[in-house]
Every structure is written in structure tokens, then in C-alpha cells.
Amino acid sequence: MTLNACQRGRRLGFFLLALIILTTVSAPVLAGPRAEVPEAVHDFGEVFEDQELRHTFIIRNTGDAPLVIKDIDPDCACTAADYDRSIPPGGQGNIILTIAPFSVLKQFAKHTEVLVNDPERSKITLTMKGWGKPTIEIQPHHIIRFQGDPGGDHRARIRFISHLNIPWEISGATTNIPQFIEFTLTPEVPGKIYVLEVKNKSREASRYQGKIELSTNAMRRPKLVVRVFGDLYPASSSSP
Known part of the structure; x- marks a missing residue:
């Protein structure tokens, strides 16, 4: 009985030692930053x-x-x-x-x-x-291109739509190419939507570029700019 007890003790000791070694080997070591x-x-x-x-x-x-x-x-x-x-x-x-x-x-x-x-x-x-x-939405976009015969009727229409929670106004509009274009600005929905209509007025073959600048009462968007490009030549000729 004493011998069997010793054998059981040794076996238990070996088991515990193996368990300690296995646990030590398998335990993750988080060395360094993670x-x-x-x-x-x-x-x-x-x-x-x-x-x-x-x-x-x-x-x-x-x-x-x-x-x-x-x-x-x-x-x-x-x-x-x-x-x-x-x-x-x-x-x-x-x-x-x-x-x-x-x-x-x-x-x-x-x-x-x-x-x-x-x-x-x-x-x-x-x-x-x-x-x-957008706070101020521009439809379809802020660029106008007139192309084709200078004798044609070249027009464009742009809508400005405010998404602000206060009444919005465009107080003025100017262009740096008045010799080539003319425009009108009309409120569609007061305090909310404006419509800009632009027309080419040059009847001669020409190439030009310029802008229409609009002043608003929006603190973050006090200026709106529409770019205008003209490339007008008769169909029988090509632009230089």
C-alpha cells in the first residue's frame, strides 16, 4: 500500500510539473506596446x-x-x-x-x-x-460653355438653391465680359431660389472666357462665381 501511494504521488507530481510547463509555454507574452x-x-x-x-x-x-x-x-x-x-x-x-x-x-x-x-x-x-x-446648390453646375456658330442663339440657365435655415438673398451680380454676354437674375422662390439666365451677344467669330460674380447674404458663401467660356466659329471654319 505504501509503494502504491508513492507511485501515485510521483505520477501526480509529474502531472503537475507537465501542467506547469505546458501553461508556461502556451501563455501569451505581450512584450512591447500593443x-x-x-x-x-x-x-x-x-x-x-x-x-x-x-x-x-x-x-x-x-x-x-x-x-x-x-x-x-x-x-x-x-x-x-x-x-x-x-x-x-x-x-x-x-x-x-x-x-x-x-x-x-x-x-x-x-x-x-x-x-x-x-x-x-x-x-x-x-x-x-x-x-x-451644399449650403447653396448650383444646378446643373457653375460652368457655362457656348460653342458653335456665332450667329446661333446661345443661352444657358442656372438655378441657385439655398439650403440655409434663414432667408437667402443675392444682392448683386456683375460680369467682367459684358462685351460678350448679357444676363438676368430672377428670384424663383423669394429667400430660397434664384434663376440666372445668360445669353451670348457676340455675333462675330470669337473665343472668350470670363465670369459672373454674385454677392449674397450668406456669411460662409458671400460670393458665388459662374465661369463662362465662349468658342464661337462658323461650321466651315475651325477655331485657332
């Missing part, structure tokens, strides 16, 4: 194009050495970054990204690369996305 970002993508939803957009991303260090943010590289010059350079083990830091006004329109996605000293994850990509709505 970067974790709970939210790498932020959706602003619908925003106006004249808004400054800002979001704070959280970055955590789950390692056992300081996590260093080496550099931040946005894919757009419109994005500015402010961030914590070093994060202690077990701590967290902030990466604040700001998109300048008038830098987004319709569907957008701005990506920023964060370079860190994590040996297993040296680069993290942060994304800010959403849908940018």
Missing part, C-alpha cells in the same frame, strides 16, 4: 459642406511598454490632426481629426494613416465618412 482602436470608422451622417467636422478617436495601449505615435498622415490636406504622442502601458490616448469647411460634398470618406511602434501592427487606418450637402 495598439487597439475600438472605433476605426466614424460616420457623420448628413452634414452641410460649410461645417467644420471633428471627431476624437480613442487609441489604447494593452502592451507592457509605452506606445508611441510616430506620425499621422491624412489622405487630404483638408484634414488636421492633434494627438497624444506617447501612451503608457494600460493607458489610452486621443487622436482628434478635423476636416476643414467646404472640403466635403455628396458621399465622402477621408482616410488617415496612424504610424505606431507596435511591432505587430505598425499602421492603423482611421476613416471619417458621411454625406455632404
